[in-house]
Amino acid sequence: MDTLDQVLTQELDTLAGRDLLRRERVRSLPRGVTSRAEGQAPKIFGSNDYLGLAEHPEVVEAARRACETWGAGSTGSRLTSGTLELHHELEGRLAALKGTEAALLFGSGYLAGVGVIPALVGRGDLILSDELNHASLIDGCRLSRAEVRVYRHGDVAHAQSLLADGERFRRRLLVTDGVFSMDGDVAPLPELCGLCETTGAWLMVDDAHGTGVLGASGAGTVEHLGVAGRVVVQMGTLGKALGSEGAFIAGSRVLIDYLRNRARSFIFSTAPAPASIGAALASVEIVRREPERRERLAHLARTVRESLQKLGLAVPTGVTPIIPIVAGEAGTAMDWMRQLEAEGVWAPAIRPPTVPEGTARLRLSMTASHGEEDIALALSAFARLRPAEAGAFKR
Numbered sequence: 001m002d003t004l005d006q007v008l009t010q011e012l013d014t015l016a017g018r019d020l021l022r023r024e025r026v027r028s029l030p031r032g033v034t035s036r037a038e039g040q041a042p043k044i045f046g047s048n049d050y051l052g053l054a055e056h057p058e059v060v061e062a063a064r065r066a067c068e069t070w071g072a073g074s075t076g077s078r079l080t081s082g083t084l085e086l087h088h089e090l091e092g093r094l095a096a097l098k099g100t101e102a103a104l105l106f107g108s109g110y111l112a113g114v115g116v117i118p119a120l121v122g123r124g125d126l127i128l129s130d131e132l133n134h135a136s137l138i139d140g141c142r143l144s145r146a147e148v149r150v151y152r153h154g155d156v157a158h159a160q161s162l163l164a165d166g167e168r169f170r171r172r173l174l175v176t177d178g179v180f181s182m183d184g185d186v187a188p189l190p191e192l193c194g195l196c197e198t199t200g201a202w203l204m205v206d207d208a209h210g211t212g213v214l215g216a217s218g219a220g221t222v223e224h225l226g227v228a229g230r231v232v233v234q235m236g237t238l239g240k241a242l243g244s245e246g247a248f249i250a251g252s253r254v255l256i257d258y259l260r261n262r263a264r265s266f267i268f269s270t271a272p273a274p275a276s277i278g279a280a281l282a283s284v285e286i287v288r289r290e291p292e293r294r295e296r297l298a299h300l301a302r303t304v305r306e307s308l309q310k311l312g313l314a315v316p317t318g319v320t321p322i323i324p325i326v327a328g329e330a331g332t333a334m335d336w337m338r339q340l341e342a343e344g345v346w347a348p349a350i351r352p353p354t355v356p357e358g359t360a361r362l363r364l365s366m367t368a369s370h371g372e373e374d375i376a377l378a379l380s381a382f383a384r385l386r387p388a389e390a391g392a393f394k395r
């Protein structure tokens with residue numbers, strides 16, 4: 001009989017043979033050292049730190065102070081010894097950012113997805129889920145044991161047709177990303193709100209990538225699309241534009257009281273560490289105070305999208321800092337990534353199963369801390385992608 005390691009080695013060899021083996025990319029330069037001259041580090045175009053807050057002195061200082069004041073760890077789950085005043089303060093600020101009555105913190109976005117969905121629906125209920133939803137929502141749907149129907153990406157008419165016999169189910173929940181993490185497009189929230197309002201389905205929006213980035217006040221996709229007050233379950237994360245780690249659900253006081261009692265990933269997991277909460281508090285304040293960061297980010301993203309389109313690359317139009325450049329085969333995407341890296345530009349290749357077969361891509365993400373010279377470097381590297389590869393996917 002084969003040993004564990006023999007079986008796993010075969011699996012890994014199969015992945016490698018299909019260009020699908022994953023490796024971590026280790027960053028070895030300390031914070032703040034980013035220029036090539038200083039350390040030969042490639043310029044990173046793959047960070048979720050959209051507003052440049054993970055390294056912001058005020059955010060780092062707030063993390064340090066929270067750690068000194070409250071200790072390195074929170075010492076327990078939220079319902080035992082783990083709840084600090086700091087957690088409640090941040091929950092209040094997040095509710096204010098989202099314009100809801102209350103908010104509840106989770107250890108990560110993944111934990112929020114797998115905890116909240118099964119708390120809201122179960123056997124005998126129906127979930128409608130966008131086909132490109134984040135893995136945390138997909139796994140939350142599976143864990144819930146509700147019947148899951150997947151609608152074509154952004155296709156509200158398809159979602160509506162899948163709700164035709166919705167009355168048979170006890171509860172109906174529609175879940176969608178606000179900003180889709182690998183395509184950088186936004187969900188058709190006004191239409192989805194309309195559908196949910198006419199059918200009595202509940203709408204949950206995971207706005208991991210929109211929070212702090214979209215909307216006049218940085219509240220996210222819900223604000224950007226003008227549907228404030230119409231989304232009953234709003235999820236956001238602290239690990240992207242807010243430069244920290246963790247996540248939250250924002251909604252009515254009743255929703256939050258209920259999740260505090262029923263979301264297993266909230267109840268049975270250690271409360272987020274003081275440093276992460278302190279950092280996020282400082283970030284939320286900067287999001288409120290400095291709209292110019294969002295504006296600069298939107299400007300950079302628009303410029304880069306347009307420039308890549310002019311190069312003839314398959315880049316969709318959009319409003320977010322996530323810019324997909326579809327290559328097709330995983331091998332092509334990997335080849336492009338290596339070519340760019342040789343020019344000092346790091347843009348991650350995204351391969352199945354993260355994206356559907358045949359849509360492997362580079363996923364460029366812009367941040368407010370990219371300078372004009374970084375963008376010039378990236379665009380010249382893209383312009384030099386070898387024609388044999390780039391040409392195959394020109395529009």
Ligand SMILES: *Cc1c(COP(=O)(O)O)cnc(C)c1O
Pocket residue numbers: 107108109110111113134136177179181206207208209237238239245246247
């Ligand atoms: C990143 C992401 C998550 C997971 O959040 P973490 O805090 O990193 O676990 C969930 N949903 C979406 C849409 C995301 O992009």
